[in-house]
Amino acid sequence: MTLATLDCNIDIHHVTRVEGHGSIRINVREGVVEEVKLSIVEANRFFESFTRGMRPDEIPWIVGRICGICCVGHQLAATKAVEASQGIEVSPQTVLLRKMLNQSQFLQSHILHVYFLAIPDFVGAPSVLPLVKTHPEVVKRALRLKKLANDYTAVLGGRTLHPMANTLKGWRRLPDQEAIAQLRQRLQDALPDLHETVAIVKTLNIPPFERETEFVSLKHPDEYALYDGEIYSSDTRATVPVADYRQVTNEFTVPHSTSRWSRWHRDSYAVGALARVNNNFAQLGPEARQVAHDLGLRVPCFNPYMNNCAQVVEIIHCAHDSLAMMTTLLENGLREEPIDHQPREGQGAGAVEVPRGILFHEYTFDRDGRCCDANAIIPTSQNVNNIEQDMKAFVPRMLPLMSEKELTLNMEMLLRAYDPCISCAVHLLDVSFVK
Amino acid sequence: MKPKVAFFDFASCEGCQLALLNCEEILLDLLTQVELVEFREALSETAPRYDIAFIEGSINREQDLLRLQDIRARSTFLVAMGACACNGNVQARANRIAPAENYRRVYGETDRNRVQTDPEFWPLWSHTRVRPVGEIVTVDFQLRGCPMVADEFLALVQSLLQGTIPHVPANAVCVECKMNENECVFDRGDTCMGQITWGGCHALCITQGYRCDGCRGLLPHANLEAHRALLREKGLSDTDIQHRYHLFGGTQTPFWEKSR
Numbered sequence: 001m002t003l004a005t006l007d008c009n010i011d012i013h014h015v016t017r018v019e020g021h022g023s024i025r026i027n028v029r030e031g032v033v034e035e036v037k038l039s040i041v042e043a044n045r046f047f048e049s050f051t052r053g054m055r056p057d058e059i060p061w062i063v064g065r066i067c068g069i070c071c072v073g074h075q076l077a078a079t080k081a082v083e084a085s086q087g088i089e090v091s092p093q094t095v096l097l098r099k100m101l102n103q104s105q106f107l108q109s110h111i112l113h114v115y116f117l118a119i120p121d122f123v124g125a126p127s128v129l130p131l132v133k134t135h136p137e138v139v140k141r142a143l144r145l146k147k148l149a150n151d152y153t154a155v156l157g158g159r160t161l162h163p164m165a166n167t168l169k170g171w172r173r174l175p176d177q178e179a180i181a182q183l184r185q186r187l188q189d190a191l192p193d194l195h196e197t198v199a200i201v202k203t204l205n206i207p208p209f210e211r212e213t214e215f216v217s218l219k220h221p222d223e224y225a226l227y228d229g230e231i232y233s234s235d236t237r238a239t240v241p242v243a244d245y246r247q248v249t250n251e252f253t254v255p256h257s258t259s260r261w262s263r264w265h266r267d268s269y270a271v272g273a274l275a276r277v278n279n280n281f282a283q284l285g286p287e288a289r290q291v292a293h294d295l296g297l298r299v300p301c302f303n304p305y306m307n308n309c310a311q312v313v314e315i316i317h318c319a320h321d322s323l324a325m326m327t328t329l330l331e332n333g334l335r336e337e338p339i340d341h342q343p344r345e346g347q348g349a350g351a352v353e354v355p356r357g358i359l360f361h362e363y364t365f366d367r368d369g370r371c372c373d374a375n376a377i378i379p380t381s382q383n384v385n386n387i388e389q390d391m392k393a394f395v396p397r398m399l400p401l402m403s404e405k406e407l408t409l410n411m412e413m414l415l416r417a418y419d420p421c422i423s424c425a426v427h428l429l430d431v432s433f434v435k
Numbered sequence: 436m437k438p439k440v441a442f443f444d445f446a447s448c449e450g451c452q453l454a455l456l457n458c459e460e461i462l463l464d465l466l467t468q469v470e471l472v473e474f475r476e477a478l479s480e481t482a483p484r485y486d487i488a489f490i491e492g493s494i495n496r497e498q499d500l501l502r503l504q505d506i507r508a509r510s511t512f513l514v515a516m517g518a519c520a521c522n523g524n525v526q527a528r529a530n531r532i533a534p535a536e537n538y539r540r541v542y543g544e545t546d547r548n549r550v551q552t553d554p555e556f557w558p559l560w561s562h563t564r565v566r567p568v569g570e571i572v573t574v575d576f577q578l579r580g581c582p583m584v585a586d587e588f589l590a591l592v593q594s595l596l597q598g599t600i601p602h603v604p605a606n607a608v609c610v611e612c613k614m615n616e617n618e619c620v621f622d623r624g625d626t627c628m629g630q631i632t633w634g635g636c637h638a639l640c641i642t643q644g645y646r647c648d649g650c651r652g653l654l655p656h657a658n659l660e661a662h663r664a665l666l667r668e669k670g671l672s673d674t675d676i677q678h679r680y681h682l683f684g685g686t687q688t689p690f691w692e693k694s695r
Contacts, residue, residue, distance in 0.1 A: 043446040043495040049540040050528035068450020143459040158643030161582045173644025
């Protein structure tokens with residue numbers, strides 16, 4: 001039986017297998033969709049308020065705590081923003097180390113998301129746990145790859161979660177070159193595992209749903225933009241400087257909720273792996289482009305479920321790019337650089353791509369060098385509007401064809417495809433009440 | 436029957452759950468010894484009763500308090516997992532600012548007013564104060580640190596599975612730092628909280644080139660007066676000292692008393 005002629009009220013309370021707490025609410029009356037709402041019920045943590053009073057070098061260290069899974073990204077975006085405010089320029093060595101640290105997080109996060117959060121849906125399992133029995137080789141491979149990515153972060157950053165090596169101007173303690181040489185070998189040896197990942201994702205049945213939207217990401221003239229670049233829109237095919245990020249995010253409050261959402265040139269826009277692959281496809285490494293081809297990902301791709309495939313494309317890109325960066329680092333060697341810094345007055349913004357999309361941080365420091373204003377706009381608060389728009393397009397189209405159970409699963413999968421990180425979403429709060 | 440283990444997350448970065456997922460090598464072994472009944476980040480199932488409930492995050496709203504009390508009532512052992520649950524962590528800094536001002540700074544004037552005057556917004560927006568789990572319910576064990584240390588988690592679980600009481604030594608980070616033969620942070624020209632902070636992290640941050648900011652909380656009977664004198668001697672003003680104590684110090688009473 002389908003929902004086409006029914007009254008129903010689907011309330012998926014506390015969607016699981018996402019970071020943070022969110023719910024999806026669908027109201028149907030006599031077969032007509034009256035309401036589709038994505039609610040975020042996470043408690044406020046007020047990072048942008050309590051960072052006031054902190055010194056410049058404390059900010060990246062503390063704001064990494066916005067999110068465990070995105071801690072590296074928050075730290076890097078904040079480091080760049082604080083450095084911009086303090087007029088600090090960094091050496092090519094520091095940029096290389098940061099790019100590697102960032103890519104280690106891409107590998108970690110994408111592997112975790114694809115294997116633990118997304119694949120169970122596609123194979124009809126409630127979680128990764130039953131797969132331990134049914135697909136032990138898949139689970140073991142996932143754990144192997146994740147361990148490698150975690151170790152990569154730890155070697156660069158000092159530990160996997162909330163790393164402490166990176167700071168303003170450079171590194172508190174440089175990574176051990178022998179450890180990097182070992183990592184390089186392990187990553188090289190893991191390439192077959194990574195290609196098995198491609199093979200399993202190739203077998204997944206991606207729902208054939210498309211909705212054209214605007215894709216926003218960083219863009220860099222010389223490389224696939226993950227660490228540096230300007231803000232690019234697929235609508236205008238032009239970039240704006242990172243300092244003007246508020247023109248892009250345009251945070252606003254919608255009548256039915258108090259959450260702050262984003263829009264740029266149209267009702268909503270998407271950020272994340274699919275946005276990046278769409279915007280910067282030609283700059284992916286040849287292996288990654290081949291994987292996109294193998295997975296049937298042709299740009300522009302407007303199927304949000306394909307974000308999982310875009311993540312796999314990026315896993316391959318980051319693996320090969322990291323191997324190249326490790327080689328460069330081992331050839332050049334590492335030298336100690338001064339990191340002393342006298343806090344001063346100033347204001348600056350910074351952006352990096354993190355696994356879930358483009359992340360902005362901005363800080364202002366007063367005459368005493370203490371933070372007096374902070375702002376962070378995370379990928380999920382930019383995506384949530386687009387996710388809801390997808391759901392609004394999806395539900396009426398599928399209502400005649402699906403049962404309540406199928407529709408529920410497809411909505412959860414759609415939300416999970418974006419890999420939302422609700423813990424991060426300090427701006428994001430939505431209230432949902434039954435009328 | 437295998438013991439039922441559950442994980443619950445409140446206001447936090449969820450990094451401690453991630454730290455657990457990062458125990459790749461022993462995760463599968465562990466799963467053969469316990470029955471994981473709730474773990475929202477990785478699992479869709481729920482259960483009525485738990486032998487061990489792990490609580491991540493601090494309690495920032497009344498509705499979260501009720502949920503926590505319910506979990507306590509259905510659990511044999513309750514473990515505060517990570518600095519947010521143990522002592523409020525960095526987000527407890529927000530307690531020093533009026534809720535209205537926190538809302539204004541993050542959401543702006545208009546939304547602050549809506550949130551504070553429109554009853555429709557309660558209870559979801561009813562931020563009260565950042566409270567550690569132990570301020571609301573009885574906590575049986577604490578896993579300190581931001582994030583928690585995975586080895587301590589595993590030792591605790593093994594101990595509970597064997598029916599013994601886990602032993603948590605009360606040394607300062609400073610002791611573990613000496614065992615690592617690190618150069619003292621004070622000798623490097625920086626200042627450190629290692630002398631008064633509960634150890635167990637093996638002084639990881641210092642070993643990796645940073646200092647201790649005290650994320651594991653205040654050691655019982657720590658000599659704060661001596662520590663403050665030491666920091667003053669190194670040129671920190673009283674304001675700077677207070678700032679350092681409050682960075683991760685969260686809701687710990689001695690820090691708050693001294694801040695007046």
